[in-house]
Amino acid sequence: MPKEKTHIKFNLLIGMPLGILIVSCVYLLFYKSIPNINIIAIFTLALLFNTFILNPDLDMANYHKLRSLKGFILLPFFPYSLIFKHRGISHSIFFGSITRIVYLIILVFVGYEIVFFYQQESWPSISQMRSHIDIIFSLSYNPIKENIANILLVIVTLWYGDLLHILLDHKRKSLMLSF
Numbered sequence: 001m002p003k004e005k006t007h008i009k010f011n012l013l014i015g016m017p018l019g020i021l022i023v024s025c026v027y028l029l030f031y032k033s034i035p036n037i038n039i040i041a042i043f044t045l046a047l048l049f050n051t052f053i054l055n056p057d058l059d060m061a062n063y064h065k066l067r068s069l070k071g072f073i074l075l076p077f078f079p080y081s082l083i084f085k086h087r088g089i090s091h092s093i094f095f096g097s098i099t100r101i102v103y104l105i106i107l108v109f110v111g112y113e114i115v116f117f118y119q120q121e122s123w124p125s126i127s128q129m130r131s132h133i134d135i136i137f138s139l140s141y142n143p144i145k146e147n148i149a150n151i152l153l154v155i156v157t158l159w160y161g162d163l164l165h166i167l168l169d170h171k172r173k174s175l176m177l178s179f
């Protein structure tokens, strides 16, 4: 299994430029123009988030020391690493990405409701929970039609990052990478 640094180098030096090229080609093909800076920014941030946090090796989050910065950042993901054993479903090309996206949504939602509880000193009602989901997905500011392209871009980028990770886990020798 490649070290974390190898994954980071691979994603930043190969995955990032390749991904920007793919996004640009898709835009040229469908919109006859180059993607605007927002699209590139969303892709870049989503891939960085995948590279450093939300990747298949999240199934080892509990291996990091709590006192380290990485361990502290990954603390909310400890339960994930207890649920999914290393190189199990987390390293599955489709299901792995789904488990992490669902986990992240639940995590953000639970975190939001805990903050709400401390501010209001009562748990939210069902209708309040619904409005919180709208806020989390920014649907209060933009209707879903306008947001769906950005949400899809984030999901596809996270999946792309997972694909790079799994590819490197399995094909390192045949790719003959010398990092």
Ligand SMILES: [Zn+2]
Binding pocket: 001, 056, 057, 091, 165, 169
């Ligand atoms: Zn891995």
